Amino acid sequence: MAYDPQVIAAARAQLEQRRGQATNRAAAMRARLCEQIPRLKEIEQQLAAAIPAVAHAILTGNSEREIARIREENLRLQKEMAELLHKAGYERDNFEPQYTCPHCEDTGYANGRMCACFSQLLKDEACRQLSGLSCMKLTDFDDMQLGYYDDTVDARLGISPREQMQGIITYCREYAAAFTPNAQSLLLQGPTGTGKTHLSLAIAKAVTEQGFGVVYSSVQPLLRKLESEHFGRSEGDSEEQLIACDLLVLDDLGMEFDSPFYRACLYNVINGRLLENKPTIISTNLGFSAIATRYGDQIASRINGGFEPLLCVGKDIRQLRRRRAME
Ligand SMILES: [Zn+2]
Structure with a gap:
């Protein structure tokens, strides 16, 4: 259906707002938890360091054993993080943005197609503007x-x-x-x-x-x-x-x-x-x-x-x- 450009702009703005809110809430939660439990910050840094470590292992040729070791270490860190969070009454998910639509993560598109949430927003907005x-x-x-x-x-x-x-x-x-x-x-x-x-x-x-x-x-x-x-x-x-x-x-x-x-x-x-x-x-x-x-x-x-x-x-x-x- 052809929508008025104003309708499309307003629906996109709503998606952006949803996405922004989810990201901000997750960042605020992360900052608060890292302050409460300093070990979490260390784990995060160690997990982030694993990505260049894998790249280095591939480049230097002895990738398989080294990558297996890094993966094992990552799993151990993730488990430790989950336990720390659980003890404090949270879950690992609390670190991730909680999107209104998990399917498209509030981008409006999933698997190269317009997501149902975006179609719904367009429809609602068209009704609102016409009314x-x-x-x-x-x-x-x-x-x-x-x-x-x-x-x-x-x-x-x-x-x-x-x-x-x-x-x-x-x-x-x-x-x-x-x-x-x-x-x-x-x-x-x-x-x-x-x-x-x-x-x-x-x-x-x-x-x-x-x-x-x-x-x-x-x-x-x-x-x-x-x-x-x-x-x-x-x-x-x-x-x-x-x-x-x-x-x-x-x-x-x-x-x-x-x-x-x-x-x-x-x-x-x-x-x-x-x-x-x-x-x-x-x-x-x-x-x-x-x-x-x-x-x-x-x-x-x-x-x-x-x-x-x-x-x-x-x-x-x-x-x-x-x-x-x-x-
Ligand atoms: Zn969606």
Whole structure:
């Protein structure tokens, strides 16, 4: 997959940081132990001296016997070191850097191939950068306050808005807990301020915490990024990443500028993910007929057929909160 150079640079920087930390920790441990047990330092020096001794033995011709002697001496020294460390409550491993990924020793490559840890870092970083997660406040299901929803039965729903939202919160909580990369796509519909963004953020947080690659973004900035890449103003292949991530959350569909290019991008992403059986969560103020009017039958039929609709109801909670805070 083609990653944005910024994504690659950030993933490499993380590898370097991991490697640096492991090396520094090992060096600090070595210095501390050598200070505690001076004999360790002597052994280290003797072991280091063995390398030129072997070279000398090879050059002077009587290598076999001499090399065997050096090897035996080395084994004896290593055994002594292990015993000294063990007596002090440590192991020989404490002298070596403890890498996050022992397979590639945090270099990102092993046996001439990219290591799985580097692929994972690239994937995580791509999701993070596409999501702008640094400026996104992730939130929990527990922060949703049902007290703001009306408790009287709504004739159209047959239950109260509070009951309706209780059901949706439970559904979303279970959805997030049981998430798989082939989970159902969801359409969170309803007026402004009824908790759609809160719910989608809570799902994104719970799914991210399980180690899945989640891209969360409002529709407008994502489309702007795709546009800028398409017309060569910036590098990267965000469309590919939007289709490849484990969960894509598109917030506020319908609030973006309308253009044929944007509609085509949305279709490619939504359809591409449905074809790969990957879940997308869309939140929108638009009902099904408004989606069809605005985006055309192609997108509307994909959403209609492939997404589970969840109707969020109630009054604008942000306004209610503001009003109650002022009372
Ligand atoms: Zn690795």
